[in-house]
Amino acid sequence: MRIDVLLSPGDWPAKSGFQGQVAVIDVLRASTSIITALSNGAEAVIPAASPEEAVALRERLPAGRTLLCGERGGLIIPGFDLGNSPAEYSAGRVSGKTLLFASTNGSRMIVQAARGGRPVCVAGFVNADAVSRRLAEGTEDILLACAGRDGAFSLEDATAAGLLAGAIRQLAGSGCSLSDEAAAAALLHRGFADDLEGMAAGSEHGIYLTGLGLGADISACVTRDAFQTVPVLSDGALVAT
Amino acid sequence: MRIDVLLSPGDWPAKSGFQGQVAVIDVLRASTSIITALSNGAEAVIPAASPEEAVALRERLPAGRTLLCGERGGLIIPGFDLGNSPAEYSAGRVSGKTLLFASTNGSRMIVQAARGGRPVCVAGFVNADAVSRRLAEGTEDILLACAGRDGAFSLEDATAAGLLAGAIRQLAGSGCSLSDEAAAAALLHRGFADDLEGMAAGSEHGIYLTGLGLGADISACVTRDAFQTVPVLSDGALVAT
Numbered sequence: 374m375r376i377d378v379l380l381s382p383g384d385w386p387a388k389s390g391f392q393g394q395v396a397v398i399d400v401l402r403a404s405t406s407i408i409t410a411l412s413n414g415a416e417a418v419i420p421a422a423s424p425e426e427a428v429a430l431r432e433r434l435p436a437g438r439t440l441l442c443g444e445r446g447g448l449i450i451p452g453f454d455l456g457n458s459p460a461e462y463s464a465g466r467v468s469g470k471t472l473l474f475a476s477t478n479g480s481r482m483i484v485q486a487a488r489g490g491r492p493v494c495v496a497g498f499v500n501a502d503a504v505s506r507r508l509a510e511g512t513e514d515i516l517l518a519c520a521g522r523d524g525a526f527s528l529e530d531a532t533a534a535g536l537l538a539g540a541i542r543q544l545a546g547s548g549c550s551l552s553d554e555a556a557a558a559a560l561l562h563r564g565f566a567d568d569l570e571g572m573a574a575g576s577e578h579g580i581y582l583t584g585l586g587l588g589a590d591i592s593a594c595v596t597r598d599a600f601q602t603v604p605v606l607s608d609g610a611l612v613a614t
Numbered sequence: 615m616r617i618d619v620l621l622s623p624g625d626w627p628a629k630s631g632f633q634g635q636v637a638v639i640d641v642l643r644a645s646t647s648i649i650t651a652l653s654n655g656a657e658a659v660i661p662a663a664s665p666e667e668a669v670a671l672r673e674r675l676p677a678g679r680t681l682l683c684g685e686r687g688g689l690i691i692p693g694f695d696l697g698n699s700p701a702e703y704s705a706g707r708v709s710g711k712t713l714l715f716a717s718t719n720g721s722r723m724i725v726q727a728a729r730g731g732r733p734v735c736v737a738g739f740v741n742a743d744a745v746s747r748r749l750a751e752g753t754e755d756i757l758l759a760c761a762g763r764d765g766a767f768s769l770e771d772a773t774a775a776g777l778l779a780g781a782i783r784q785l786a787g788s789g790c791s792l793s794d795e796a797a798a799a800a801l802l803h804r805g806f807a808d809d810l811e812g813m814a815a816g817s818e819h820g821i822y823l824t825g826l827g828l829g830a831d832i833s834a835c836v837t838r839d840a841f842q843t844v845p846v847l848s849d850g851a852l853v854a855t
Contacts, residue, residue, distance in 0.1 A: 380767055387766035524627065526794055528794035554767045564804070576797075
């Protein structure tokens with residue numbers, strides 16, 4: 374088994390031939406919100422590549438059981454039911470509902486990763502232990518795909534990828550190798566492990582969110598293993614496993 | 615002054631609006647060979663985007679004073695005068711000569727970085743001190759552009775970028791900020807600083823070169839500050855400064 378990391382969405386062309394299991398990481402905040410929603414009883418989360426796609430998808434689903442969710446520029450999309458703060462995804466709001474989810478980076482990366490039928494799950498700090506154990510059980514190669522920020526690298530996603538790479542390697546043992554990207558990410562995580570919140574708050578996107586008044590989300594997004602849920606894509610919808 | 619790092623060539627679209635000074639890094643081995651050549655008296659190194667472009671350029675230059683240099687798949691290109699081992703670029707071979715240089719990653723990145731008239735220099739471990747001092751004197755934003763490997767990330771280039779980012783920030787003082795990528799690269803360098811050769815030999819490209827019998831190049835490529843030369847692009851040719 375080989376563990377690779379997509380450090381930035383811009384590297385997709387170089388990794389497009391990847392065959393194996395993909396875990397999509399968007400720590401601030403799509404991964405965290407999706408994991409929170411499914412842990413709190415949402416029936417499914419359907420990732421959309423754009424808000425327009427989410428709206429179009431809703432028209433094909435039964436009325437009353439769907440919520441439009443997501444953000445543009447970090448803020449709730451006008452006319453949508455929920456934004457992208459994990460705290461919005463309480464059991465009271467999402468239990469039994471199907472969520473149509475359009476975020477700038479995370480949901481697009483999920484849609485992109487799934488092309489060609491690759492198995493895709495969603496990972497963050499909040500379910501790192503569950504995802505690591507799940508992926509270490511398999512024999513397939515693994516690509517930890519960082520959603521990044523506006524098409525480029527983000528520190529918090531790479532750090533989470535490093536946590537996962539290190540944990541999976543430890544669980545899978547000597548037959549598991551790391552790419553250059555995975556080795557770099559693992560070293561990043563070792564550097565930041567003692568202060569994940571400081572790392573995330575000091576990252577470009579952390580600073581941006583704080584500027585929007587959304588800094589309180591950061592703490593939830595770096596809480597290790599708050600959930601044991603692994604969202605897995607099945608027929609275009611993420612479901613809890 | 616802001617220091618950013620292009621961790622992978624795939625991130626160019628996200629950075630294409632960059633205005634400022636670019637330093638191109640291809641530790642294994644184009645940066646190192648180019649810096650070595652200019653330190654050993656080569657008159658100029660003209661980066662070409664492809665071997666074909668290098669051959670076409672030669673036909674427009676005076677005969678007898680040019681050398682065709684570069685690699686494909688790590689090996690000298692058939693019909694070329696020199697490959698991409700720094701040891702080939704001795705004073706005896708290159709002094710007074712103009713080198714047409716086509717490598718898989720490095721020369722292409724130089725050509726790409728120079729589009730739009732951006733100032734471009736070439737950096738590696740072998741001239742890190744000289745480049746850092748030069749760039750810290752300026753006021754422009756800095757992009758440390760890793761040439762990477764086949765369009766993707768390489769550990770040794772990111773580590774060298776981290777050395778430069780840390781050194782420039784220290785020299786430039788409090789007015790200097792680091793992007794997420796620069797912060798990550800600086801942490802990588804701190805992790806590997808005590809064993810640059812082990813890092814480079816264990817990287818994907820280091821392993822590949824060793825497999826080709828070119829492992830002896832690695833040591834030369836991670837030798838800190840062997841030269842004080844800063845190759846600077848001027849009218850399409852790199853010259854020593």
